[in-house]
Amino acid sequence: MNTADDAPGVHSVIGVDAGTVSLREADHLIHDLVDRLGLPSGTIACTHLIRTDERRGTAVSLALPDTGAARAAWERIAALAELNAGAVLADDVYGSQPLTHTAALAAREHARRESGRAVLYPGVEHLTGTVTTADLLDLTAIERLVVVGMPTAETPASTTPVLTRGHVRPEWRAGDLTLALVPAAGGTLAPFEVPDPTPCCADHP
Template sequence: MTEQHEAPGVHSVIGVDAGTATLREADHLIHDLVDRLDLPPGTIACTHLIRTAERRGTAISLAAPDDAAADAAWGSLAALAAREMSAAGAVLGERLYGPAESARAAALAAAEHVHRRCGRAVVFPGVHHLTGTVTVAEVLTRTVIDRVTVLGTPSTGGPGPDPATPVLTRDHVRPEWRDGQLLLALVPAAGGALAPFEVPNPTPCCADHA
C-alpha cells in the first residue's frame, strides 16, 4: 500500500517521464501531449524536477478534470508511447507503463501533483487570459491561481499586493503548488508593476501552441 494510491484525485493524474532534461523541453512535451491526447479544458499540467540516484531531469504530470478523461488520455498515451516514445514511463493510479526507471520518475511526478505539494504549472484553467499586462485581481479571478506573493517583501499573511497592481506577464506564467495552493511568485518591475519571477528563456515556450 502507498499513500499515493489513497489520495483524492490519484486516478485522474497521469505522470510521464519521457527523458526530458530541462524545463523548456518539459514545457514542449506538455503542450504536445495536451494537444495530441485531446485533454479537455480543466486540465492542469505541471513539470517536476526529478533528482534520484537513477534519474536527474524533469518529468511531467497531467491532471485531467475527472477519471473518465484520464482513462481516455491513458489509452491514447499508451498507443502514442508504443509508436514514438519507447523509452518513456507513465503511471496512472496503479497502472504502470514503460521501463521501471522511467515509471518510477513518472510516479514521483504524479504523487507530487496528487498531494499538491510541488509542481510548476504550465497548462491550467485561465492561463489563456495571462497575456500582455493584466492586474493582480485578474490573475486571481480569471484563473485557478489561488494566491500571489511578491518576493523580497515581508510575509505577513495579509491580503497580498494591491489587486489593481499591473502584472507584466511576458506571456510566460508558471505558478507552483505549495501547501495545497497554486502560488504565483512575482517580483517588482518598472513603473510600480509586478512580473512573474520566472523569466522566459530565451523566449516564451511553445508560442505556436497559443
C-alpha cells in the first residue's frame, strides 16, 4: 500500500498539544483523539518532540485523508476542552498559547513530511506477531526500510522475517514514511524502537 502521493497538505493536518511529556503519553493521546474526534480510516497520526524555550515535551499531528475529513474532525474540536489542549488546522486555532504554537509546529512538520513518528497509519493493524519485510511495504503506508548498520543502498530480502512485538513506529524522513530496523536473533529483524515494558494502549497496535 503506497499513500505517499496522496499525503495531505497543511489544510488536512491538525496539530494538537495537550501538554504531554513522554512518547508513551503522546501515544495514549493519539488513541484518545481517535475516539473523541471520530477520525476515519486512512488517518496518519504522529508524535513530535517539542524543544522550544517555553516547552519540552511532545505534541501530535493528525493527517486526515482529505480536506473535508479534516474539517469534519475540526468541527468536533470542542471535545478537547477537558484536555486543556491547543489545536491548529491551517489558519484555524483552538486554545491558548504556547500550546497552539507547538501544535502548529507539529502540524507543519507533518504536512511537509519532515519529521513525525507515526503511531496510527494505514495497515498498522496488520503488524502483529511476525511479518515479512514485503508485508511491511505491501500492506501498510510504510514506504522505505532501513537497517541500522547496513549501507543505505542495500535493502533486506523481501522474505526476511520481522518481529513486530506489536509496536511498529515508522518516521517521516525526507518525504518517506521510513521504518528503522535492527538485526535480531536467528537472521530476523525487529523495529529499532523497543516497546515500553508495559505499553500504553495495549489493545492497540
